[in-house]
Amino acid sequence: MHDEDFCCAVCLDFFIEPCIIECGHSFCHLCIASHLNINEKCPLCRAHTGKPIRNRQLESLTMSYISSRDLSNTYYERMKSNKKKLLLQNKALLIIWSELNNKPGQSTELCNLVKNVQDQELKSEILWQVKQQVGVGLEHIGDLETETVTIRLKTSRQ
Structure with missing residues (x-):
């Protein structure tokens, strides 16, 4: 396994709350939510996205990979920051x-x-x-x- 297997194509960092869209691509929840505010097509293939669905299996795999690489502290800080950004954006x-x-x-x-x-x-x-x-x-x-x-x-x- 490689880092890029667990990275979002928008932020180019490890998935935070990954979501999958109709075309099969996965992105961080914050990344795809921000993108969908201005464009309803996939950032990679330009297909119609539909409503993003939380990808719990990819989230679990990403978390296991993060733990095995001893990157948990920075990952959890980024997760907290993403949740704050998403809340601010929604407000x-x-x-x-x-x-x-x-x-x-x-x-x-x-x-x-x-x-x-x-x-x-x-x-x-x-x-x-x-x-x-x-x-x-x-x-x-x-x-x-x-x-x-x-x-x-x-x-x-x-």
Whole structure:
């Protein structure tokens, strides 16, 4: 066995909570969840992904391999960090989409999304996710580098 047998093709590190998608490729839960926020196709083969499913067998094999290589401490630190990042990402997306869904067909200033957020990490993640979503699910008017930019749900053009 080799390190690359237990590595995610997105982050190029050992799998953390590996998930498998319809085409058969596996990725870290955080990696595929982040990718699916902006693209619904596999990062490797571009096939439709479907909903990622936790791959417990690959997780168990990865954990055994990590233990045999005495890499557990750094692996568990990375696992903790990934869980925190995923939670932060989900909170940010919830804030964005909740605000926009409460105003169907309307726009909102980016500063309205972050005005009541005290946590600086969450505020930064909201700004990052807005930038990621522009062109995918959001449209904007103004400069994305300022909080005075106006955002709205992307309208479908036929």
